[in-house]
Amino acid sequence: MGEPPATAEIHAGLLIGGEWVSEGRDRRDSVSPVTGEVIGSFVLGTAEDVDRAISAARAAAPAWATKTVYERIELLEAVVRVLEARRKDLATLMTLEQGKPYAAEAWFEVDEAIGHFNEAALGARTLLEGRVVPSAVASCRNYVYRVPLGVVGAIQPWNFPLGMAAQHVAPAIAAGNTVVSIPAPTTSLVAHLFMQCLVEAGLPAGVVNFVTGEGAVVGDALTADERVNAVIFTGSTATGKLVAANAKERARLLELGGNGPMVVLEDADLDRAVAGVMEGALLNAGQACSAAELILVHDDVYDEFAERLAEAVRSSVVLGNPFEETTTMGPLQNEPTAAKVDSHVADAVAKGATILTGGARAERFPTELYWPATVLAGVTGEMAISQAETFGPVMPLQRISSEEEALRLIDESSYGLSAAVFTENVGRGLKFAERASAGSVNVNTSSVWTELALPFGGRSGKGSGVGRVQGHYALEAFIEYKTIIVDLGGAQ
């Protein structure tokens, strides 16, 4: 593998009503965070493009909704076959455009995308069943149907560009909806390749439409348009609030930010905890919504844990060219993310935190986006890194003196997406998980670990969003119940 592969530049178009649209359009270059080189370009879509894409999705909706579930499953299964066949192309482009390690992570994300289509196909067979509900009136028959919502507007982030697109599209179309999908600008090329895979699999015209461009232009146009029946959004809490304000009651699923506290109690197996924290903090260079962004360590084991973690990071993390098989971590994806990591680390150090390893951008790489794995000791609640989402490979260690203190800090956090706890007393861990205020809580494994059949989303009332994705829970989000009462009159 070694050097980044020499790939032809990709000039992505829009997909509207089954037609690729690109001629004569304003474009923006796509620059690889790995090499700093231009790897292609994408169309800067306009509000008119979004308008046409919504019209195409509306036109395709009745025919798609009335396909049998078996016909829709056939398409999902065809998509799986195409994604499997294009695995290498998808993983290569993802590493080049997003920056994650090719062997360790990009292949896994293709698997995840395939998994979303398999889960949707599996769930569609049973979950779309309706019910006949006993009536209080002898002549009446009550039917409850599960029906699609109609046109779904779906907006994705750049951290898992393929996984998130599949997480939106697969359940939406399985349930009989049509889609207008908008990727994050900086990962438009891999999202475009995913659309090509859908077309290759036999996607009927208009069932999924694709518009690239600035979020504030195309995203705003999509979420404000009342012809869109439901909006699903995965991204930051700040943008999620704008989306919710625009879409109002049509905001169906909001999958937002987190700061994944991981708690190391005094009876934890420290080797497991070190491995779990590293996995949680360093997957995708920390650019994950469920990343371990705050490590709450009990006083009794704090010093030993800090030392062991710093040593493990120094001896095992390899930052570098993500196409090298030995590389465990690639560059950050974009400059605003790297700048946020700079500022959170600087703020922590200014307020008294100590850098045990890492601490500043790495030099001598092709771009300035290579941030080393960093362990910060002496973190306190006054530091931005303890409160906000950093989205980088930083492990901030904050002391706690009790389990209750950890639960209180998790409860007080403005996020509530994921958390984890390490303890050798599994009963204690389970009770902790039951009380912790987050959508997912893992015991003795990292905060980023999930399975595609499990529901995933933020705790109600926190800044991590509403609704659940993954498995059949996602299908539930893309249907609504329709009640039909038939009065048979004299014929009962």
Ligand code: NAD
């Ligand atoms: P972002 O909010 O900056 O952008 C997300 C998407 O919204 C992009 O496609 C962007 O172009 C678009 N957008 C921007 N302005 C918009 C507007 N006014 N209206 C509509 N859309 C607009 O987020 P990001 O930086 O791409 O992604 C990182 C964030 O995503 C992190 O906060 C992370 O925690 C979150 N995330 C959450 C989950 C989850 O499941 N909860 C999963 C992945 C990422």
